[in-house]
Amino acid sequence: MPRLAVPLTESQIRALEPRAARYCVADGNGLVIEVMTTGTKVWRFRYTLNGKRQPLATIGDYRMISLRVARAKAQKYVEMVAQGISPVATARRDRGAESNADVLREAAELYLATAMAGKSDEYRRTTRRALDKDVLPAIGGKPINAVTPDDIVAICERIKNRGSPKMALHTRNVVKRLYVYLIARQLANSNPAEVVPARSIATFDSRTRVLSGEEIGTMLHAIDASSIRRPLKLALHLLVLTMVRKSDLVESAWAEFDLDHAVWTIPAARLNADRDRVVYLSHQAVSMLRELHRAKASRNYVFPSVRGDDRSIAKSTLNQAVKALGLEVEHFVLHDFRRTAWTHLREVAQRDVALDSASALEAQNPHQEDDVAQQRRIVQAWADFVDGQIEAGRQAVISSV
Known part of the structure; x- marks a missing residue:
């Protein structure tokens, strides 16, 4: 039984280097890519008709035909061969119909x-x-x-x-x-x-960039629907909910959290500050952290590096994850989440008479029990607001389908 070809990837194809003689690499289903001595890469179709191996049929130049399109054409030719029809003439017409992409x-x-x-x-x-x-x-x-x-x-x-x-x-x-x-x-x-x-x-002054409620919902919904790793999705969501600096979150350790009491204490030493910072957690944030804890890959860090050594992910990891999504949000950087949160909290506080809008803008490090209760109401109101924006973004996507 012939050995099945391992499907290629775009990155593998780009990495193919020319040799002294041209050579072919199989993708499967009759599709091969031929690498010429000049470095040019050409899609070909390998097939047998009436029991005889036929010359390779040319599909086209790799530069103008993606792997996905080449596979679709190969599948069409497979079906023709199954009916006893040579695909050569069809392949020639297909190539003639392709643009040369010079313009x-x-x-x-x-x-x-x-x-x-x-x-x-x-x-x-x-x-x-x-x-x-x-x-x-x-x-x-x-x-x-x-x-x-x-x-x-x-x-x-x-x-x-x-x-x-x-x-x-x-x-x-x-x-x-x-x-x-x-x-x-x-x-x-x-x-x-x-x-x-x-x-x-x-x-555009990035120091004044504030995401609209619609942008928050659209962005977080897109992140949730993306293919990036689950811990990074949760990290980006927690960055919004906790209103902390990116470095505070990605370098966080499990020892800093008391999830039973919904409290996160960031040590003063890690902040280069005179005292610890207390961050009160919403129900949504606690739920996400518990999920991370159940699947934790490190005894120490909430977001450990995938390299296997016991250290946190790099500070740039979240930026790279967002950049890879290709989100159409102009002039946005992750630091804008903090400014966005405080701006919207003013509006949330104004709509909720039980909230003190002045307290909503203070750091989460109160000294009185009343302050603790107020801060907890603030972070929960913010988390509920974010949930509402995500649901609105989800419904907008559904209605556009």
């Missing part, structure tokens, strides 16, 4: 059809809108490598003149991601959007 408009269509396939409907919609409305009408007819930073600046200036600086920056970012894709597929030599500074397009 930006064609490259953008390739990008949308392949790189965007696994993204959310909203992400694809906003990306296509930026390309169709402003980018392609201006430079869609230019060769990929003829697009310059001046072209990008001109497009962004036109958008800014419409009174939309945020959209201008978003459009620049879309072009930047498009060229990252084209460079990875060896269709572009450089990224004209990368050298255009974000500050030259839209100046």
Whole structure:
């Protein structure tokens, strides 16, 4: 019985290096990728017809055809062979129908059809809108490598003149991601959007960035629905609920928590402060921490490194997790969660007469029993507010399907 091929991944294909003689690597189902001595990679289809091994049928250049699309074409050819039909003529027509992606408009269509396939409907919609409305009408007819930073600046200036600086920056970012894709597929030599500074397009004071309730709900729902590791999902959610600094959370140790009393005491030594900081925990936060504790991979740290040694994850891990999601939230950094929480707490306190809006803005380190009760009400009101935003975001996704 012939040995089954282990399916390839995009990263494995990109890592294939040319040799003195060209060679093929199988993906399975008749699909192989041939690596030429020049480094060019070409999809081929291997098949047997009427009991005889046939010459490889060419599917197309890897730079213009993703692994997902190549597999779909191979499956089509498998079905033809099963009916006794040679796929050669069909493969030739398929190649003729493919764009050569030499022009930006064609490259953008390739990008949308392949790189965007696994993204959310909203992400694809906003990306296509930026390309169709402003980018392609201006430079869609230019060769990929003829697009310059001046072209990008001109497009962004036109958008800014419409009174939309945020959209201008978003459009620049879309072009930047498009060229990252084209460079990875060896269709572009450089990224004209990368050298255009974000500050030259839209100046935004990150110290005043506050997420709207809708943005909070959309972001946390997207995080929950993503494929990132469960502990990182919980860490990002806890960052919102606890209103602490990122480093305080990722370096936290189990010894600091009293989950039975819903209290987290951050030692003064870890804070470089004169005294410990007491953080009161909502019901939602306690539930998440108990889940982490049941599955804990470290005796000491709440968020241990996956490397196996007993230390916490790196401070940059959460940033990388959020960046990998490709969320369309302009000018957002994780530190904005704290500012967002305190801003919304003012509004929550104003709607709830039992809450003191002044206390809602104080650090969680009270000295009187009344202060403790008040702080507990505050953190629970905030957690309930966040839950409401997540549910609203979930319903918005459902209604758009």
